[in-house]
């Protein structure tokens with residue numbers, strides 16, 4: 001059995017902790033067989049555990065504490081701690097692994113509720129599970145954790161990821177956010193997000209892109225992690241791309257454009273100073289898959 005989970009880009013600018021898209025870069029977990037202890041073969045670096053300390057196993061055991069140990073193989077093209085949902089991909093894979101190995105037959109909703117409770121926000125794990133574009137909310141209703149989510153088709157476009165060669169942990173990037181926002185500022189920020197979502201549903205990426213660049217929830221506070229954002233926005237504007245915004249908690253910047261502009265924008269991004277990988281991706285429409 002092989003489990004494949006897509007990368008995700010959360011927020012899309014103003015959809016903070018709520019909107020996300022799934023992308024064509026993947027984490028894959030292959031089950032080799034039962035074993036006397038958990039072993040995970042991978043080449044993802046020293047910081048990623050090869051034993052039951054790995055987030056994958058920790059998650060699977062949260063779902064099913066009596067799960068017996070397995071020998072697994074993990075591969076991933078999702079860069080770690082760059083704002084492309086690497087932690088979410090592992091959590092979603094862990095939930096799927098437990099569900100399959102223990103024949104739990106978890107529903108999509110159950111998987112989403114577990115993943116959201118672990119992550120604390122649904123914007124990465126919902127598209128990782130459902131694919132495409134998902135808008136979600138997570139709050140406590142009379143102390144009961146409540147998740148609502150809607151999947152919708154995201155208009156066809158080219159996605160370019162500018163991925164700096166430096167990690168920013170989501171936790172670190174959330175620590176710089178303010179604890180409160182004025183009522184007037186929150187009204188403005190949510191109206192921008194609402195128009196962005198409505199424009200996406202209408203297939204209007206020009207308007208959606210304008211809104212994506214008007215976030216008032218988080219990007220300004222995270223500026224120090226993304227000194228490259230302003231230059232990238234100039235490149236995108238000059239070439240009539242749709243938008244550039246912080247992917248998740250950063251430091252990756254995601255660029256949306258139509259097909260004709262993708263190569264030119266990529267070329268100009270490659271000329272920028274600084275050390276980064278630039279990848280052309282597409283939307284993943286399916287979410288987690290089991291082969």
Ligand SMILES: Nc1ncnc2c1ncn2[C@@H]1O[C@H](COP(=O)(O)OP(=O)(O)O)[C@@H](O)[C@H]1O
Nearest residue numbers: 055080081082083084085086087088090169170
């Ligand atoms: N393949 C993996 N296996 C185990 N843990 C992982 C893997 N990928 C990421 N993680 C965990 O997730 C952390 C990064 O998560 P986070 O800071 O939320 O960044 P991201 O934006 O990539 O999700 C890593 O430090 C590591 O603890």
Ligand SMILES: N[C@@H](CCOP(=O)(O)O)C(=O)O
Nearest residue numbers: 010017083084085170248249
């Ligand atoms: N809404 C979250 C999204 C974090 O995404 P990640 O890919 O950086 O883990 C936030 O902006 O903190």
